[in-house]
Amino acid sequence: xxxxxLIDIASWAFxxxxxxxxxxxxxxxxxxxxxxxxxxxxxxxxxxxxxxLQSSTLPPVSILAPAYNEEANVVENVRSMLTLNYPSYEIxxxxxxxxxxxxxxxxxxxxxxxxxxxxxxxxxxxxVRGVYTSTIKAYKNLTVIDKxxxxxxxxxxxxxxxCKHDLICCIDVDCILENDAxxxxxxxxxxxxxxVIASGGIIRVANSCIIEDGRIIEVRLPDKFVARAQILEYxxxxxxxxxxxSRLDGLLLISGAFxxxxxxxxxxxxxxxxxxxxxxxxxxVRMRRMMRNKKIxxxxxxxxxxxxxxxxxxxxxxxxxxRNRWTRGTMETLWMHRKMLFNPKYKVLGxxxxxxxxxFEWLAPIIEFFGILFxxxxxxxxxxxxTIFLSFFALVYFFSVLYSITAIFFEEYSFQQYKKPKYIxxxxxxxxxxxxxxxxxxxxxxxxxNIDLIRGKKTxxxxxxxxxxxxxx
Amino acid sequence: xxxxxxxxxxxxxxxIVKLNILVSFVLILLSLILILFILYLRLFKNSRNxxxxxxxxxxxxFINNYLFDxxxxxxxxxxxxxxxxxxxxxxxxxxKEILIYNQNFKGEANDSIKKLFFxxxxxxxxxxxxxxxxxxxxxxxxxxxSSMGIKIQESLAVKLLNDKRSEVRLxxxxxxIKLSQKYPLNFLYRLEEPLTIWQQVYLEDxxxxxxxxxxxxxxxxxxxxxxxxxxxxxxxxxxxxxxxxDQVMPFLESPEEELKRAAIRCMRKxxxxxxxxxxxxxxxxxxxxxxxxxLKLITQIGDFNQLQTLSxxxxxxxxxMKIEYLxxxxxxxx
Amino acid sequence: xxxxxxxxxxxxxxxxxxxxxxxKDGYEVTVAPDGRVATExxxxxxxxxxxxxxxxxxxxxxxLIELIKKETPETPIIVLSTATQEDIIMDAFTMGVxxxxxxxxxxxxxxxxxxxxxxx
Numbered sequence: 001x002x003x004x005x006l007i008d009i010a011s012w013a014f015x016x017x018x019x020x021x022x023x024x025x026x027x028x029x030x031x032x033x034x035x036x037x038x039x040x041x042x043x044x045x046x047x048x049x050x051x052x053l054q055s056s057t058l059p060p061v062s063i064l065a066p067a068y069n070e071e072a073n074v075v076e077n078v079r080s081m082l083t084l085n086y087p088s089y090e091i092x093x094x095x096x097x098x099x100x101x102x103x104x105x106x107x108x109x110x111x112x113x114x115x116x117x118x119x120x121x122x123x124x125x126x127x128v129r130g131v132y133t134s135t136i137k138a139y140k141n142l143t144v145i146d147k148x149x150x151x152x153x154x155x156x157x158x159x160x161x162x163c164k165h166d167l168i169c170c171i172d173v174d175c176i177l178e179n180d181a182x183x184x185x186x187x188x189x190x191x192x193x194x195x196v197i198a199s200g201g202i203i204r205v206a207n208s209c210i211i212e213d214g215r216i217i218e219v220r221l222p223d224k225f226v227a228r229a230q231i232l233e234y235x236x237x238x239x240x241x242x243x244x245x246s247r248l249d250g251l252l253l254i255s256g257a258f259x260x261x262x263x264x265x266x267x268x269x270x271x272x273x274x275x276x277x278x279x280x281x282x283x284x285v286r287m288r289r290m291m292r293n294k295k296i297x298x299x300x301x302x303x304x305x306x307x308x309x310x311x312x313x314x315x316x317x318x319x320x321x322x323r324n325r326w327t328r329g330t331m332e333t334l335w336m337h338r339k340m341l342f343n344p345k346y347k348v349l350g351x352x353x354x355x356x357x358x359x360f361e362w363l364a365p366i367i368e369f370f371g372i373l374f375x376x377x378x379x380x381x382x383x384x385x386x387t388i389f390l391s392f393f394a395l396v397y398f399f400s401v402l403y404s405i406t407a408i409f410f411e412e413y414s415f416q417q418y419k420k421p422k423y424i425x426x427x428x429x430x431x432x433x434x435x436x437x438x439x440x441x442x443x444x445x446x447x448x449x450n451i452d453l454i455r456g457k458k459t460x461x462x463x464x465x466x467x468x469x470x471x472x473x
Numbered sequence: 474x475x476x477x478x479x480x481x482x483x484x485x486x487x488x489i490v491k492l493n494i495l496v497s498f499v500l501i502l503l504s505l506i507l508i509l510f511i512l513y514l515r516l517f518k519n520s521r522n523x524x525x526x527x528x529x530x531x532x533x534x535f536i537n538n539y540l541f542d543x544x545x546x547x548x549x550x551x552x553x554x555x556x557x558x559x560x561x562x563x564x565x566x567x568x569k570e571i572l573i574y575n576q577n578f579k580g581e582a583n584d585s586i587k588k589l590f591f592x593x594x595x596x597x598x599x600x601x602x603x604x605x606x607x608x609x610x611x612x613x614x615x616x617x618x619s620s621m622g623i624k625i626q627e628s629l630a631v632k633l634l635n636d637k638r639s640e641v642r643l644x645x646x647x648x649x650i651k652l653s654q655k656y657p658l659n660f661l662y663r664l665e666e667p668l669t670i671w672q673q674v675y676l677e678d679x680x681x682x683x684x685x686x687x688x689x690x691x692x693x694x695x696x697x698x699x700x701x702x703x704x705x706x707x708x709x710x711x712x713x714x715x716x717x718x719d720q721v722m723p724f725l726e727s728p729e730e731e732l733k734r735a736a737i738r739c740m741r742k743x744x745x746x747x748x749x750x751x752x753x754x755x756x757x758x759x760x761x762x763x764x765x766x767x768l769k770l771i772t773q774i775g776d777f778n779q780l781q782t783l784s785x786x787x788x789x790x791x792x793x794m795k796i797e798y799l800x801x802x803x804x805x806x807x
Numbered sequence: 808x809x810x811x812x813x814x815x816x817x818x819x820x821x822x823x824x825x826x827x828x829x830x831k832d833g834y835e836v837t838v839a840p841d842g843r844v845a846t847e848x849x850x851x852x853x854x855x856x857x858x859x860x861x862x863x864x865x866x867x868x869x870x871l872i873e874l875i876k877k878e879t880p881e882t883p884i885i886v887l888s889t890a891t892q893e894d895i896i897m898d899a900f901t902m903g904v905x906x907x908x909x910x911x912x913x914x915x916x917x918x919x920x921x922x923x924x925x926x927x
Contacts (some may be wrong), residue, residue: 046613057707076730120796122793193667232747385594388486394494401504408511
């Protein structure tokens, strides 16, 4: 009799949680739709690119690209960055103590020599062994920093110390940027009455796309299920999640693969924190917190155009490591900034964003995991009512399918990158399979992340890449 | 007791199971509707793109013939208007394409393309756009009238200048500059909202293309919007208005850092050395950013003696300024 | 024999107009929408004149200019660009281009300048 009440209470608790989470998603979808609709209108406005490219008022940008053991692709990637459509920018590649020939490749290809000018280090970093610039005019905007290994955050800090301009654009060196990526990403900084501290964009999945000379030639849908599932995940996260947060001005994360920051404010906040594996999220949270404490009105921009393409893990093992790391990064950031949680002083950030990250991003997999354990327990004890269980299961399953299909709809409505008709059917098919065959796996990776963090694991975990360049047909 | 509980228990869950099944069906139904909608959207977009491409290639042949073929026959314009400008989509694409030509060409070709716009009667739809309740249509309409040099009612233009959407305000600013005969910036007096950098980029561009006398920017140095003042200080440098430099000097001592920075940069571009002495008197109390600007000013237009008055930086505590000073010194000694 | 001109430009409207206009002027025109295609075309063909933009996908205009100056230094180059910044224009001339035309441009003027560069 007593345990029945317990079971009842637990069932109702799970139920309430499910209702909260579903209504959260529904609201996110509604907000995103409004935001996408508005953005489409802005996007289709007449634009005078000529005026923009000629202006002396457009702020110059420094691109910071940390590279660790990237000898295979680094030259090709730098070449493609050199052709971005922007009147004034520099590229700073930071060789983070690579063990291969990353530095030599760059120095030889672009005829670089050591530049001995004085430099001031606003943020302490590992030792910088040298700064290189090119002797050829066509590459005069390229700088390479050679430093002792210290991780991604440390490399970016060295870049911040050694770059010229007031706006910095941090990217992964293996990312593929669209031609007008900078032009679009800089827009929020200019077109705002408040101070803009950062702006970010949507990350797209580059797996199986046809890539030549560091440019996307044709967008293709990956053959591997695990990559397709991640496409849906990215649609949901960017087209629905972040669009909605951007409308509420509650963005907490600008993806480390592609984001622009106000350098002065980033330095004032202390630069990237190399003590966490979630340095991209942590920096933005810290910058926002600082601005709020100083009571300066500010905002964070978000551009939904597909501007940056990246390769996602296709091996389950690598995916597991990545998700494990993400979970640890989220937890570390939330822990470092726990004072913001439910703190009305931080407004949307305190009352909505941080609670969202806690309940939806951190706790969701844990609750789900215990939910599954609970079902197993009921089954073992012989209390499992199959009718009830299956009815709930159907509800949750069809909700997540609907959510993915809504995300596909948003993609169709906005940018329609997957042109072939068969791609649409495959994506819809993936939406039906994903909750059953992909989701449990990432949930498990998140649980492992929790366990690892409690045990005190700090490393990034090596990320083996399959290489972005497709073999020539 | 137990019996009662059992009853509630089972009734309760039975109700929920029914609800679950009902909601699941609703979700499935919604998914199916969305899937159908996605497919419809796909077909719709495809057929629209096809129509667009078809119209575009015909249009571009027509315009190029019109512009560059010496044997072009005027009846072809009539022909095009009567046969290929029937739907709204066709009119929209044609307007858009003419605007692109207008943007890229100057001289004779530009005059011809403007003439074509009117011969095709495309100006008729613009006025509907201007009065539309949808902001993106107002923006588009304004852009078209200012690009094509169409005058609109003054009262309507002023209303759009203070529109609640910044996109509309920007196009209204450009309208005033492009269409004014004598006083392109007089609208600034009536501007209530601040100017964003984005708007400043476009304003500067429009002023560079302005064919008459560029206005005297000192007139708005007392404007209540700080952004307008900053913009005018910048433009004094861009258009080399030396005669206004004395009126910019007071901003070197402004309590507003943004104004001060703009003034220093203006001095640097114009090369007004007198600014350095003013700035050196208060150097110690300035922020790091301003100190850096001042050092940059000295390296570009000052002399080594002026720099040396700051050699105290070398023994100070500020590491960053020490390096900045050394860099400046390196510049003079090279 | 018709003179051969290569036009490297990524704005489809400008490309089409230039092709049309220069054809009317009696030249044989080849177009390349980006730097990569241009590099391929330059490998196997010789031109009497090249018109190029500076900001191009894949390979920038300045890289192309360097390439052309290395392979066939006598081929005249006209830059057609949105840039008005003095340092960019100076850089182009130091690399050896013959003429620099800023957008927006007048097609008639361009056609005269092409004629002038070819008769040098």
